[in-house]
Amino acid sequence: MTVGAGPTITSEITWLLHRAAQHMHVVTGLQAEKHGLQLRDHIILSAIHKTPGLTQVELAKTVSLDKTTLMSQLDRLERNGLILRRPDPHDRRVRIPEMTAAGEDIRARVAADSRVAEQDALRSFSGTDIESFRRMLIGMIGDSADPGSCL
Amino acid sequence: MTVGAGPTITSEITWLLHRAAQHMHVVTGLQAEKHGLQLRDHIILSAIHKTPGLTQVELAKTVSLDKTTLMSQLDRLERNGLILRRPDPHDRRVRIPEMTAAGEDIRARVAADSRVAEQDALRSFSGTDIESFRRMLIGMIGDSADPGSCL
DNA sequence: CTCAGATGATCTGATCTCATACGATCAGGT
DNA sequence: ACCTGATCGTATGAGATCAGATCATCTGAG
Numbered sequence: 001m002t003v004g005a006g007p008t009i010t011s012e013i014t015w016l017l018h019r020a021a022q023h024m025h026v027v028t029g030l031q032a033e034k035h036g037l038q039l040r041d042h043i044i045l046s047a048i049h050k051t052p053g054l055t056q057v058e059l060a061k062t063v064s065l066d067k068t069t070l071m072s073q074l075d076r077l078e079r080n081g082l083i084l085r086r087p088d089p090h091d092r093r094v095r096i097p098e099m100t101a102a103g104e105d106i107r108a109r110v111a112a113d114s115r116v117a118e119q120d121a122l123r124s125f126s127g128t129d130i131e132s133f134r135r136m137l138i139g140m141i142g143d144s145a146d147p148g149s150c151l
Numbered sequence: 152m153t154v155g156a157g158p159t160i161t162s163e164i165t166w167l168l169h170r171a172a173q174h175m176h177v178v179t180g181l182q183a184e185k186h187g188l189q190l191r192d193h194i195i196l197s198a199i200h201k202t203p204g205l206t207q208v209e210l211a212k213t214v215s216l217d218k219t220t221l222m223s224q225l226d227r228l229e230r231n232g233l234i235l236r237r238p239d240p241h242d243r244r245v246r247i248p249e250m251t252a253a254g255e256d257i258r259a260r261v262a263a264d265s266r267v268a269e270q271d272a273l274r275s276f277s278g279t280d281i282e283s284f285r286r287m288l289i290g291m292i293g294d295s296a297d298p299g300s301c302l
Numbered sequence: 303c304t305c306a307g308a309t310g311a312t313c314t315g316a317t318c319t320c321a322t323a324c325g326a327t328c329a330g331g332t
Numbered sequence: 333a334c335c336t337g338a339t340c341g342t343a344t345g346a347g348a349t350c351a352g353a354t355c356a357t358c359t360g361a362g
Contacts, residue, residue, distance in 0.1 A: 014175040016288040021172040024165040093310045137167040244340040
């Protein structure tokens, strides 16, 4: 576990991963804030965009948030007119979070800016380096499924 | 931002980094719990081991925790006899967190187990792969300094 | 149809986090 | 010696988080 630039405290790779993930969160969070969103808002909107039709419980699991925590986030997004909860005609228990046109508009803009910011953070590495980097990340995750919540 | 195994939602690398870091937290957290510690406890003990003599404020910044949050953690570690707060004879404002023999003993055991667990998670990659992986992580972090708190 | 159990959304209460405030202490200038 | 401003540790209050309870609804067995 490295602090600053020193050698190992516990597990150097784990600590570096943590630092790098934190750094990228800050970077993409800044892009979201430029459009008046929090990083979490963008993560939620992105999940809805990627996999529409999920229930609130399924959405919570997808983004690794507690269901009650997700509720307050959805409340705020709904208040701001970025999503709405559509009742499912086939199951009156469920409310499907759905993006409004305004929500999709902001989501797309933040996504574009985030993509640029990410590529900027990786600009000093070659395409093959990035590809093997990606493969290693996937390999590390692959073993287990449950993410846990840290957002 | 990938969910599960699908393609990009916002920034694939950022999301993969997040997932990988989370996964490693779970893995090393399990090692800590085997010895009755929480992951955070181990991070704090590791920081004290790596850089002894820090004040509580400096320690909080080192491990990226709010100083008031760190206080309650130190309270618990002190109650359990793993650390003590030594008054600094040169500055009566300061209390230097210091490990007890029991604390150092547990810290060393968790560190050893965590190292094994980390190497196990990386077992399918070559040494040169891991080395370039490490270099890329450092390169990504390098640009900025401030970590922010997510522990 | 009816009942028992499962599931989705929401509420509640306990706990954790963190910005701020505060008292004690230090350092430096006058 | 006496201010002035900064820093350290701690206390406090507002807000976030999460486990568990609750209510409505669905599903499948009998």
